[in-house]
Amino acid sequence: MKWQPAVILGFAFVAVLVPISGQTVPAEASNETRVDRLLSQMTLEEKMNLIRGDVEPAATNQGQAGYLPGVPRLGVPSLRFADGPPGVLTRVAGQAQSATMAVAATWSLNDAEQNGAAIGKQARSLGIDVVLQPFINIDRDITFARSYNTLGEDPFLTGAMGAAEIRGEQAQGVMSQAKHYVAYDSDSYNVFVDSQTLHEVYVAPFEAAIHAGVASIMCSYNKINGPFACGNGDTLKTILRDEIGFKGFVTSDWGGVHNVHFLNQGLTMEMPGELASDSPFAAMMRTYFRTSPEDSAAPSKPNTGALAGMLGGTIPEETKGGSMDLDAFPMDSDSATMRTALQDGSINEAAITAAARHVLYEIDRFGFLDGKQKHDVTLQDFKANGEIIEKTAEDAAVLLKNEGGVLPLKARGSIALIGPTAGQVAAIGTFGERSPGVPELQTGPLAALKQLAPGAKVTYAVADDMTGATIGASLLSHDGKPGLLRTSADGASRVDAVLDFTKGNRKALPANSVVTWKGEVQIPAAGAYWFYLQLLGTRGILSIDGKEVGRSGAVKGTVHGDVQHATQDNGLPTTDGLDNIRRAVELTAGKHAIEVVTSIDTSNAPVQVRLNWMTPEARARAHQEAIAAAKSSDTAVVFAWTRDKPHFELPGDQDKLIEEIAAVNPNTVVVLNTSQPVAMPWIDKVKGVVEMWWPGDEGGPAEAKTLLGLNNPGGKLPMTWAKSLEDYPATSPAHPERSAKGVDGKTTFSEGLLVGYRWFDDQKIEPRYPFGYGLSYTTFELSGLATKTASDGGFDVTFKVKNTGAMRGDEVPQVYLAAPASRPQGVQFAPKTLVAFERVSLRAGEEKTVSLHVPLRAMQYWSESKKQWVKADGPRELFVGDSSRALPLSGTVALPGGL
Structure with missing residues (x-):
């Protein structure tokens, strides 16, 4: 579904459940x-x-x-x-x-x-x-x-x-x-x-x-x-x-x-x-x-190259690890089968x-x-599902910082959008066990913002060009002659001046073509060259100087149909919708052997193959163009991304880029497309930060609406955002037993119940942003806390939420229960624990009464000695607020004892 800015989605901003169209939920029992x-x-x-x-x-x-x-x-x-x-x-x-x-x-x-x-x-x-x-x-x-x-x-x-x-x-x-x-x-x-x-x-x-x-x-x-x-x-x-x-x-x-x-x-x-x-x-x-009977043939060896390719490899910006370690995967521990x-x-x-x-x-x-199952493949409802995706992306927006009201953006000012995920949607972040997305349905934040704010002067600088430029004919040769030698599966050969066969230039090869290109590339000066093997409808391997540099993720015999998806190897496809295998190679000046080998996937689609690159000079030029665009605009918006490789860091030179842009533009805003916290060494130098996650195919309009104030961000962090990786319990240097490596091959969750915000509370560590945190373009006030016992042994919490600002917005009041004053011996309690929440939508000046139920289980702990759930005796403090560290309402709840 191509996004249309005139369409207004008809979703209610409420937290109650709504009926789901389609079939009814299956009964709990069968015949x-x-x-x-x-x-x-x-x-x-x-x-x-x-x-x-x-x-x-x-x-x-x-x-x-x-x-x-x-x-x-x-x-x-x-x-x-x-x-x-x-x-x-x-x-x-x-x-x-x-x-x-x-x-x-x-x-x-x-x-x-x-x-x-x-x-x-x-x-x-x-x-x-x-x-x-x-x-x-x-x-x-x-x-x-x-x-x-x-x-x-x-x-x-x-x-x-x-x-x-x-x-x-x-x-x-x-x-x-x-x-x-x-x-x-x-x-x-x-x-x-x-x-x-x-x-x-x-x-x-x-x-x-x-x-x-x-x-x-x-x-x-x-x-x-x-x-x-x-x-x-x-x-x-x-x-x-x-x-x-x-x-x-x-x-x-x-x-x-x-x-x-x-x-x-x-x-x-x-x-x-x-x-x-x-x-x-x-x-x-x-x-x-x-x-x-067992197969008596000798066992084969894992195709580690194919498996590594399937996991996406490491793109040039990712200089540190973060992928699954296949060598650590548990192998067979017994030889008996069901037959024996x-x-x-x-x-x-x-x-x-x-x-x-x-x-x-x-x-x-x-x-x-x-006969109620369905095995035939039919058209997806892109429109209806797209509306859900866009609504979710809007509701998920978490406003982390908004100094001086830098957001929403002024619809008639000059705005510089910077970064590849400003021009394209960071829809999926990292390819894996998920829908790959449909690039032709996507509208990037840049295009969406221009449509929504036609009066604004919007400029764009990619900074990190992930599509690059096709390697020119003057730099390619074979056997001392111009061009690359192409050999087809039937042995036929010809020379191609450049490797560029796509639908866009009307040179795509027939479906199921199997082709090899060989030759040399002339490197003008020593340095790190970023090669981009771009393809669709086929699989490919790029080798330089006889060494494999990278391969596409689709692998014959894997569980995903051996189809090369456009988002598979880089998260972002090329700007014209091809998969993009990007690798950095240090090369000396002079000629270097180059080879591209393709093999069929099962898509039966036209074969598109292109070999692009970014030279060191081109990368430096793109970086400087971004600085210049920021300097000449009222507001600079930097879109930063990660595939969560490396951890707790923005890949490449994004931190450096943000700092340099903030140095030339005092109104710098950062849009994060991540799924986990990252270090923010530049946080005190920028005016605004909004976390938009990996928003899906419809993320571009959602991001533009959020920046312009057409969507008021109401999302809250589902995790604690630490100032340092060492602040988390699992990565604390004082507790190596908790790490993935563990001690003596054992990883012990010795923090017990103190996961996330509970650990930060217990250890009195100040996070950068607490669990449940998120700002808004409006303001809210909580009041009138009251509690009463419920028939199931739990209790009900009632309070009022008022929008005290000037625009409609959503608030998420959160209820936390404190540990009991008297704790049974040998039983662990967190200082406080989330027990209820609700997302509430309010017009400017509107007030609502919210009633939430806290079940008996929230008052209980698991007794290791009794092997059952036991209610903790005594009164418990109760807190209500808009994050785990902002809890203005408090009270006490006391319930009868017993299980």
């Missing part, structure tokens, strides 16, 4: 008599087809993450599982939703549910049955390679937002799979957590998901207190089944099974199960639930039947036995 009858008719192998993944036939495969073959003979359909969050990843590019952290920053259950609905509808359009989301681990360690995909640091906020998303997804007739269970909150694969913390922090969001009716849960890669999470009887059977009462199925993370006997410890389903022989995962992931386990009696058919029953229970519950 168990029917389930048991079907199971009684199945052979052993048919039951295995309900608990072991397989390879979908090529004729129908959508390149999704997983496939379950079902039992066609009995009318039990197959299931497709697709990655997220957010969105859905298949062969067909889906719209990019706002990042999960952006959804969390809305602090709106309505936004979370609407995002779930959009994901569910996208899944239906793409023929998917199970969406592998929400991601409800805790943002405990911001150096964890996957922490950017969480819903923040607080278990209550995470659980509430995740549950709302599940309701939205499953209302569309799609199963949700909450992940990753449990304590997968570190790059460590060997984690130790005490029982109280495990229940109150890490299991808590999954309990909320189960109460929301989630169909399935994915167990995680890590060990938890000894056993692997996918074979841990304590977490899977005792906690998940017995304590919480989960009835759905538990799927292993892909390659998370290391012993066939995990089935006896509570695992339901192995994924990916049987693998295609050409999969690069074949050497990493074994099929333990195999009932056929059945033979020796260590697993019996009853255990297989019980596991298959959990799967069939959900298949029936969702109506899939009655």
Whole structure:
């Protein structure tokens, strides 16, 4: 959907849940008599087809993450599982939703549910049955390679937002799979957590998901207190089944099974199960639930080059690490398969039947036995989903600093927009388990701002040109002759003056062309040259001087359809919509051998290939042009970005750029497109900062509206923003046992309950911005706190919120409960804990009464000795405010004792 500025979206700025269009939420129970009858008719192998993944036939495969073959003979359909969050990843590019952290920053259950609905509808359009989301681990360690995909640091906020998303997804007739269970909150694969913390922090969001009716849960890669999470009887059977009462199925993370006997410890389903022989995962992931004879051939070795390419590589601005360490991935720990386990009696058919029953229970519950699933691929509703994406991006905007009212921007002044994410939308941040986005639907902040403020004088300087310029013909040769030698798969050859074959210049090659270009490039002077291999409809590898420099992320045999998506390798595609493999290479002056090799993906699209670069001189010139643009404008707006590699830093020279711009323009504003906190060495030198996260395909208009005041930012931080990385509990130098490396190979969550703001409170560390923080273009006042007991053993909190400013805006009042004055011995409490919140929309001068319920569970702790929830005795202080460090209202609540 190309954005139209005249369209006004009809969303109410409220926190209450609204009906979701489409199907109704599935009933909590299935027809168990029917389930048991079907199971009684199945052979052993048919039951295995309900608990072991397989390879979908090529004729129908959508390149999704997983496939379950079902039992066609009995009318039990197959299931497709697709990655997220957010969105859905298949062969067909889906719209990019706002990042999960952006959804969390809305602090709106309505936004979370609407995002779930959009994901569910996208899944239906793409023929998917199970969406592998929400991601409800805790943002405990911001150096964890996957922490950017969480819903923040607080278990209550995470659980509430995740549950709302599940309701939205499953209302569309799609199963949700909450992940990753449990304590997968570190790059460590060997984690130790005490029982109280495990229940109150890490299991808590999954309990909320189960109460929301989630169909399935994915167990995680890590060990938890000894056993692997996918074979841990304590977490899977005792906690998940017995304590919480989960009835759905538990799927292993892909390659998370290391012993066939995990089935006896509570695992339901192995994924990916049987693998295609050409999969690069074949050497990493074994099929333990195999009932056929073992393959006697020698095991293959992992294709580390292909796997590294799939993870996106490191772009020139990322001089430090941050990607997942494949070498640390747990490998096989046992050789027995289901075939041998059945033979020796260590697993019996009853255990297989019980596991298959959990799967069939959900298949029936969702109506899939009655034909209610959808496997055909149809057009996505770009307009309706786009409206949700834009609304979420607007609601997620967090105003961090606004000195002297520098924002909103003056619609008739001169404005310089600076940075590549000012010209293009930083829709996804980093490619991974998510919708890749549809670049042709995107309008950048620059274009949107020009449309919204036609009276403003807007200039643009890219500063860091990610598209670059095609390497000129005068610099390319082969065998002493001009041009590069092109050789096709059939052996035919010709010479090309430049490597530039795109739809834009009408020179795209036919679909499924396989081509190699060889020759030399003339380097005019020694230095760091940034090479950009740009392509679509094909895969490619760039080599210089005989050494591979970079390759595209699409890999034959992987789980995403071997289709090269435009956003795969750089986050931002080229300005004309090609994928962009960008690498920095130090070269001496003179000629250097260069080679580009392509291979087919499965898109059947025209093959587009181009070789661009940025010379050292061109990069320096672009940097200076940005400084000049800022100097000659009333206001300079720098768009800064990160893919969370490196951690807690802006990649490249962005910090330097911001400081230099602030030095020449006193009205400098920074727009952040990140998903985690970053160091801000320039914070005292700029007037304004707004966090826009990775906003999705419709982020450009949302960012422009926020800057111009057409959207009043009302988002709040879902994590604490520290002044230094060492201030966080997981990265404190005083506690190496908490780090991903750990001590003696063990990572111990020794901070216990003190995650995020709780740690900062306990240790009296002043954050840069506290949890729950966010400014507004208007002002609010809270008053009239009152509490009363509720019938469920909890209590209700009532207070008033008034908009005391001059424009409409949203406030998010937050309720925190203090630790009891008298604490039972051996029980840990945080100084205060979030127990309720609501997003409230108010016109200028309007006042509303807000009533929030705090359930009994908020007053309880998990007793390790009693192995149950126990209410803490005595009165508790209660605080209400607009962040964890701004709590103007306080009172005391005292409830009767007991459990």
